Amino acid sequence: MNKFSYEKYDHFFLKKIMKYFSGKKKVCVAVSGGLDSMVLLNLLLHIPNLTLGVAHCNFTLRDKESNKDEDFVRNFCLKKHIMCHIKRFNTLDFSKKHKLSIQMAARKLRYDWFNELFNLYELIALGHHLNDSIETFFLNLIRGTGIKGLLGIPVKREKFIRPLSNFTKEEILHYAKIENINWRLDKSNFDNNKYLRNKIRSVISIFSDPFYKGVKKSINLLYQENLLIENKIKEINQKITIEKKYNPFFYWKLSCSKILELQPLSCYLFKLFFPYGFSNMKNLENLLYAQSGKQLISKKYRIIKNENNWILISKSFLFKNKKKVFSIQNINKKISFPINVEFFFITETEIEKFNPTISSLSLIDFYKIQFPLKLRTWRNGDYFYPINMKGKKKLSKYYKEKKFSLLEKEQIWLLVNGNEDIILVIGNRLDDRFKVTKKTNKILGIKIIY
Structure with missing residues (x-):
């Protein structure tokens, strides 16, 4: 790698990252205290008209070291007069409760909290760099993946931005030395027996510039090919x-x-x-x-x-309606949930105006019903006596004959009597046992309001 003078190198970094913050005023930087995030924070301090905040996650995984990281970040922010947000997590308990690996648990906790911070900031800047993308490339390659898994870590996704994505670890380290930037060292990043990513990191660290340039070019080509595929999809x-x-x-x-x-x-x-x-x-x-x-x-x-x-x-x-039963204690008011149903009494003179072909209207013999009535969806074994037909029919067979999809079946409500007899397949068919006859003394109308 070519060694730049202080002025040229500083300008080189700033020129590359300033484009990401055009027009932005409030940016939060995720700072662990490590090399990458501390370099990013120091760089953003050089961008004019940018109000910075810092978010630090203490995952309480490294005992005193975790607390020292937290103190380091807090003290830096105090000296620079930067708003500092610190969140402590019980990562181990969360990992066990949700059956996640420690890494995945920490990731979820981190990003869930970051999403809350968008109430205060326009962007959250993360310190991922080119080496991180290359590690992700090989990590997914080993595990098995399609093109999308080989694209590394995106520079921008929604309101998350990674300004250092095009810089190598070596370049970032060199900048830190020129600027005399202090950082905390996380020894777990060097434990090759614990994480596969660390093993990959140790292997790729021995390569020189041509390797990084070649992989970067490949990732960019894969990104373009993936874009073509996404458009085709x-x-x-x-x-x-x-x-x-x-x-x-x-x-x-x-x-x-x-x-x-x-x-x-x-x-x-x-x-x-x-x-x-x-x-x-x-x-x-x-x-x-x-x-x-x-x-x-x-x-x-x-x-x-x-x-x-x-x-x-x-x-x-x-699934939400499958086991729900809604009780109707009386008929003095409209039912607005789970469906809109109106009950009303009708006289013998008004019955002549009733059109029995309209599926949203039904007339039943009031004295044949028992309260509480119920509204529910169908269950295995349900049957009824379709009006103007002989004998009973399983509801599953009726639905099949009507060619209802499984979705439609689960969205059709039944009006059920207090003794569990089906009174009405709402919007479809009345049960013959509850129909109005010459002996009916009181007629109840049921109207479905769409």
């Missing part, structure tokens, strides 16, 4: 989509026949559905040929086969 996404909406919940209806046209199929399935937690491509392929009603479940989503379509939906929404 967006086109495919539009091609296979029948309907997509996000409010009040995520709902995505896709054409199975259009998906089957994609080649290589497993590659496209991975790119399209891995972001939703589906990683078994064989199961996804099998679902394309499965019968209606079959489904796959990830941590947060479900894909349901419905005839020749897939419906991908937020799992939490689909």
